[in-house]
Amino acid sequence: MEFVLLIFLPIVAALFVPFLYKTVKNIHTGWFVFIISAALFIYYLRFIEKTLNGNVDTSTLSWIPSLDIAFIAYIDGLSLLFSLLITGIGALVVLYSIFYLDKKREKLNNFYVYLLMFMTAMLGIVQSDHMITLYLFWELTSISSFLLIGYWYTRDRSRFGALKSMMITVFGGLMMLGGLVLLSIMGDTYSIRELIANASSFIGHDYFTLALVLVLLGAFTKSAQFPFYIWLPDAMEAPTPVSAYLHSATMVKAGLYLVARFTPIFASSEVWIWLVTGIGLLTLFWGSFFAVKQTDLKAILAFSTVSQLGLIMSLLGASAVAYHVTGADAAIFKFAAFAAIFHLINHAMFKGSLFMVAGIVDHETGTRDIRKLGGLMSIMPVSFTVAFIGSMSMAGLPPFGGFLSKELFLTSMLALRDFELFNFATWGIIFPIVAWVASVFTFVYSFYFVFKTFAGKRKMQSLPKEPKETSLGMLLSPVVLAAIVVVIFFIPNLIGKMFVKPAVVAMQSGLYNHPDEVTVNVSAWHGWSPELMMTLGIIALGAFLFLTMSKWQKLYDIQPQYFSLNALYDTLMVFGESGMNRLSRFYMTGLIRTYLVYMFAFIAAITTAALFIQDAFAVDMESFSPLNTYGIMTAVILVLAVVMVLFAKTRLAAIIALGGVGYSVALFFVIYKAPDLALTQLVIETVSVALFLLAFHHLPALKRHGESTKFRLGNFIIAAAVGITMTLLALSAHSQKLIPSISQYYKDTVFTEAAGGNIVNVILVDYRGFDTLFEIAVLAIAGIGVYSMIRLRLSRKENSDENK
């Protein structure tokens, strides 16, 4: 079977969800979704065998062959690992949601449609080999995540959070699209595999750094890295299963996936290593530091997710160093790749379980405010156990999976110190220090999360509901995840062999041929190494900080509200709205005069600029005809009449002067031998002056009536500029005729071909009668227009009726 079609299985299944919801009322719709994701999980398990041997599998579904766009599912170690996470945790989350969301009160048809949409999108991202379809699925995750965050759309906060995450991730997605397009131009292919194969030829390419930064922007916004992490805490308004699934285990890892996937292409760049590692570490520190400040359980977890994603990101950056070093040094950086993937698995497990526990606490006590909670240990023993396991793993303590990945992380960061290239020797010392400080805060918030909720005094009176242990069904998923966290600690090398090493081979392609060449062995006890010392230090300082927390937590209040990234985002949004409003109001005055000023100014400026840039201005005195007395006299009359129009004190005088202009133009036609034009001009001028005079009677008594026009300097400048520009243009056009006129043909054939003597009329009715046909149509339309405007004024009558 073409397994590319399986990507679409969830979204096709989503079509049936509303029907099932409406028809099968007794069974929770979630069970159907659960079967879909569990089946997919089991199906993807079969690929493990293949990736274990370093093999890959592809499957293609042609979409737009003429543009070389196709859905290409590409399964190697990395995409398989993600696919398993997506479907596996997906199944557990659906199971959890079956008990979390009430079948009667909630709109389950919406919820599961969005969730299945999201599952397709995620599977599409991790399996796509084609960059355009990768982008397609990428935006589909943004959209489905938007829908899921805004699931309780009657709440203000949900809508705000949904919009915020949409704005930020779509911004990043569009940037990424730009990066991907640049990549496809550089490599002349859309296939990521082919790009990786040609990676060495891109170094030094003009677009290389730009493409790198753009792709990273996409990854950073999606994976909630600094400073784009701000959408994640606000996305916590989503139902808890969504937070557990999207905002801890899968979607936020899409950015990590992207970075891991493109590492072989960009690893040669210094910018890549610095950006990924640096931003990752900054995010790690920032997230862990601010997690302690939060009072909402899910907000703590959101900041913790941000921080852990930063950790993985920095490891991914460090793994790119492996491309620059050889020999014994290289091993330690290949280590970083292993650590990144290993922690990614760990994080998905413990963070998923922690979110579910937060949801259980919320569900059973009615609040998520950590200040109201406490002493739930004996009431909710199972939840407490799960929370304890998850938090300790998050803090990096044995015997949980997090301990191992924390050790691997510290080892990699210590190794960065010794990296010689790109100024790392001087600045490299910062990395382990920041990593260590961030780990201390991680320790603090992990303890804060679990012990403030479950230990201490019970505050019954502050709880909205009487707390009790939750149902078995809701506990099942977190228990499974917590169990995996513990199991990972005891069999890290099996996990490493089955999932991590194939993923590392995919991530660092070119360095390995077979997963077995990744020679990383994880052991719980690795001697008295520096990283163990650091862990001991973390425990000691972390414990001290946790115990004295009430004393220093006030420090957070020093930071003013308006000096934060959220405030910056709000300001930007407000500015985007009111600022743009003000900008449009500034130039869209609603006055025709202003718009005419814009248009004429642009006409003058552009024409003059074009004349000078092209060096097109020329005056050829030879081409002018000789002046004659009649011409000069008529010109003088014409100019006088025009001046009179401008300075006329009354409208009547202006109309008469305008008539003077028209008649002198007719005289020009006579002098320059155009009898037809002269005739027409004379009659049309007479008729139009008569019409002006007719209209003159109907003019309302305006304020300006009878006054002369006011002088405005701006108008004068623009009018003068347009006049001068057009004069220059006419002079140069007249002086530079490229081809002879066509009129000789008309002269030769007017009698022989058209049986006529008047060239003008023959042109009008015969050679180019088409124009005349539509000109008379214009005239007819004008007549009908005047008729209908004057005779058919229904609206005015109705209005006047309404006024009565």
Add this chain to the structure above:
Amino acid sequence: MKTNDVILQTGTKVVFFIIFLFSIHIFFAGHFAPGGGFVGGLLTTAAIVLLLLAFDLKTVQKALPFNFMIVVAVGLLLALGTAAGSILFDVPFFTHAYDDFNLPLFGVSSLHTAMIFDAGVYLVVVGSTITMIQTIGGDS
């Protein structure tokens, strides 16, 4: 008080026909001498405007009982029909035909389908300008 413009009205009665004849002349002469449908139409309009000035709207409407909107339509149809007629003879749109004919009263005359087209132009010009002037002038 009603002014007595007997001189104007009497003069108009004579001058109207002179202008009208001139306009017809200009129209027919168009193919060989200055003139044509457009100028001819405008001159006819001018003649009718003169009537309108000397008499009043109602009198002129009684004297010339045409709906000038229909004149416009007839003119457009004439022009379009001439242009389209060539298609029937399997030649491109807007191909004119001409030949010499021996007419009973006029003798040998050169007749040209462009004249029919020009007649269309003439009718449209007269129709729409008079429509405009009548509607604007008739507006209270």
